[in-house]
Amino acid sequence: MDHYVVFGHPIGHSKSPLIHRLFAEQTGQTLDYQAALAPLDRFTAFAKHFFESGLGANVTVPFKEEAYRMADLLTERGRRAGAVNTLARQADGSLLGDNTDGAGLVRDLKVNHGVALKDKRILLLGAGGAVRGALEPLLTEEPHVLVVANRTVEKAQQLAQEFADLGPILPAGYDWLEEPVDIIINATSASLSGDLPPIPPILVQRGETFCYDMMYAQEPTAFCRWAVQHHAGQAVDGLGMLVEQAAEAFYLWRGVRPDSAPVLAELRRLMAEG
Incomplete structure (x- = not known):
């Protein structure tokens, strides 16, 4: 099983696991995506431990600058942003940092x-x-x-x-x-x-x-x-921005671009229900 994660602190509110589960179902991809409460004082060690077997991570508040510093290489938009919200393990084990926001x-x-x-x-x-x-x-x-x-x-x-x-x-x-x-x-x-x-x-x-x-x-x-x-x-x-940045990360990891419209519609429906 290919493992992915979203790091944050706090993280309980994150919609990323639901979004990526819906993307995976839609595109026929088999993967596991979890939310992880990263410790405030040792994010880098925590993230590196995940990447011993994990393939990709989203990064949210307050770790985007630390993720930028731990990336081995950066996309141009990641470099420009000075912050990274997406990490992808490369074939050689190095970490690519991107900013899809x-x-x-x-x-x-x-x-x-x-x-x-x-x-x-x-x-x-x-x-x-x-x-x-x-x-x-x-x-x-x-x-x-x-x-x-x-x-x-x-x-x-x-x-x-x-x-x-x-x-x-x-x-x-x-x-x-x-x-x-x-x-x-x-x-x-x-x-x-x-x-x-x-x-x-x-x-x-x-x-x-x-x-x-x-x-x-x-x-x-x-x-x-x-x-x-x-x-x-x-x-x-900005709910659409949340879904679209996730789709961009999914594409970076899997090489498949999901259709964000039905996922966004499902999130709107769930939010309306409260």
Whole structure:
């Protein structure tokens, strides 16, 4: 049996085992996928022990930077992100580190929601690991401009410098924002506590602006409620990103790309049931 795992702390809430079980059933792959509570103080040793027999791992909070450091080789998007959410054991036993988060985001936007990114004015809220993972895939889509806004402007400026070779990227503070954009992506964790980044309603072009929250919950997130209140064209959560980044990891491990649509529909159904 081929063994896979998701490492995290906490990990009990993870939907990854269900997602990958559904992918395996759909594609006729035989594998075992479990959730593992990794110790906060010795993640690397714990992960290396798994890879003595295991083939692949997803990595979630708070271990993505440690996974980046333990990888023997990195994909370009993993290197750019400075964080790894997917590890794959190679034939020679070495570990390949990848970051599928940004690819999952772009695929969810384009395929599941029909959002064109080329030549668009995109605003990314936050400057943490989620933004870092999204920048390379988003800039590859050739937006008109990508604005990274953060409470601490210096963090946004640092990212803008680091990724400037990939396309037009501008740093900003939240209070600098004063004109409408086509797409707003909330990559902060504010929604987890029911909060909002301090952004002005002027950003939303009535009936046009597409608002996306990387977080998801059973009820609409605070950011999605804000978007609807200010008449955004659409407001969606990040459950599709979760499924799409998992599909990208599954493809990396198995060489088969699952159809994410029925899996996403099943997760929505289960969440609606509570």
